[in-house]
Amino acid sequence: MEERIERIKKQLHAASYKLTPQREATVRVLLEREDDHLSAEDVYLLVKEKAPEIGLATVYRTLELLTELKIVDKINFGDGVSRFDLRQEGVAHFHHHLVCIECGAVDEIKEDLLGDVEQIVERDWNFKIKDHRLTFHGICHRCHDVDEKENEAE
Ligand SMILES: [Zn+2]
Ligand SMILES: [Zn+2]
Ligand SMILES: [Zn+2]
Secondary structure: OOHHHHHHHHHHHHOOOOOOOOHHHHHHHEEEEEEEOEEEHHHHHHHHHHHOOOHHHHHHHHHHHHHHHEEEEEEEEOOOOOOEOOOOOOOOOOOEEEEEEEEEEEEEEEEOOOOHHHHHHHHHHHOOOOOOOOOEEEOOEEEEEEEHHHHOOO
């Protein structure tokens, strides 16, 4: 955790920003909840537990800054809420998501899997791809298991 904060601090410095205590509190929440996909309000409520004086606008600005510097990614799973997701370190490519339409769980796929698709798009559309977003909507293995158990009981 401390090492990652140190590296994020350097990324901010490289872009002439400081890791102020407010920004650090926000970064810590994102690191602690790395597997979650928090909205700005979620982040704000968690940061507030540690730094009660912080305002929502400050958290918003910090999240926008981190997005601009590509430390986090802003994603939307189609529910109209922007969520903030830490990028994996040293990976230009942004991971993929599986969103469960029953329980709302969000799982991540870290492997890319799309190399062939990108090649086709680059060739046929003469488009230089930098990255992509991929979200699958469906029913997760946990909800699947519940369905199966219910069927067995019937
Ligand atoms: Zn994610
Ligand atoms: Zn589910
Ligand atoms: Zn990918």
